[in-house]
Amino acid sequence: MRAALLQMTSSDLPEENLATASAMLCEAKEQGAEFAFLPEVMNCLSTSRSHQEDVLKLEAEDATLTGLQALCAELGLWLLVGSLGLKTNDTDGRFANRSFVISAAGDIVARYDKIHMFDVDVTPEETYRESDGYRPGEQAVVAKTPFGNLGLSICYDVRFGQLHRKLAKAGAEILTVPAAFSHITGAAHWETLLRARAIETGCFVIAPAQTGKHPATKGQSRRTHGHSMIVAPWGEVLADAGTEPGVTLVDLDLTLVQKARRQVPSLQHDRDFSGP
Incomplete structure (x- = not known):
């Protein structure tokens, strides 16, 4: 599988971000990509x-x-929409942070709502309360594709190893971690967490990310870490996109999943225990 990481600096204007992503998808297809991967909240980072x-929709x-579905069908390209911010019919008015897998025919084959909310105080100036605006999902998802089974997660989910272990034991060969990672926590933890998830599951990890300072028409702008990555099942970093927006392509050999799991079959070695 030739995978394309699409690293973006999304604004808070969905139309603008769709145009940027569409141009990147066309570039990826021209370079032979079969499956492209967009970052978290690619439609509106606000x-x-x-x-x-005002701008999010059901x-x-x-x-x-719908624009990305049409483009996938036109290009014959599979796509992970890392996530979209979407309105819901929840009585409390909170949004969904929802990932989509779209086939080369333009069909939605899987959806996943981010389970773990980023409610943290990184520094006195850098605080987040994701759960104020977004409601958490409740269902883990493995998506079947012609290239392999994808275990879906989003950004802060990467800190919860039990989720990714369950995805791997349910058949995932590739873990997707689209993100808009904080530039502070990203510098400290991003690569380490991605490599850990790959090593402990024997999965490829594909992590398309937002990067840089994000334009804002309203509210404060945000900074994100960048460094979209693909990590092999043995833990090697196969691609690091740095901090500039762009397209990064990597050819993946899915036989490495079974090789890594034969060498260290830890997914088969769980034991029940008592305590603490």
Whole structure:
């Protein structure tokens, strides 16, 4: 599988971000990509809840999603939409942070809502309360594709090894971790966490990321870490996209999944225990 990491600096304007992503997808296809991977909240990266309320849509009405579906069908390209911010019909008005797998025919074959919410105080100036605006998902998802089975996760999910272990034991050969990682925690933890998830599951990890300082028409702008990565099942970093937006391509050999799991079959070695 020739995989394309699409690293973006999304603004808070969905139409603008769709145009950027579409151009990158065309570039990836021209370079032989079979499966492309977009980052988290690629349609609207915003700190303003009121702005999100103005521009986000329900899934059935979202122009970014339908535009990406049409482009996949036109190009004959599989796509992970890392995630979209979407309105829901929840009574509390919170949004969904939802990932999609789209086939080369333009069909949605899997959806996943981010389970773990980023409610942290990184520094006194760098605080996040994702759960104020987004409601957490409850269902883990493995998506079947012609290239292998994808275990879906999003950004902060990467810190929860039990989720990725369950995905691997349910058949995932590739773990996807689209992100808009904080530039502070990213510098400290991003690569280490991705490599750990690959090593402990024997999966490829594909992690397309947001990068840089994000333009904002309303509210404060955000900075993200970048360094979109692909990590092999043995833990080697096969690609690091650095901090500039762009397309990074890697050819993946899925036989390395079974090789790594034969060498260290830790997925078969779980034991029940008591305590603490």
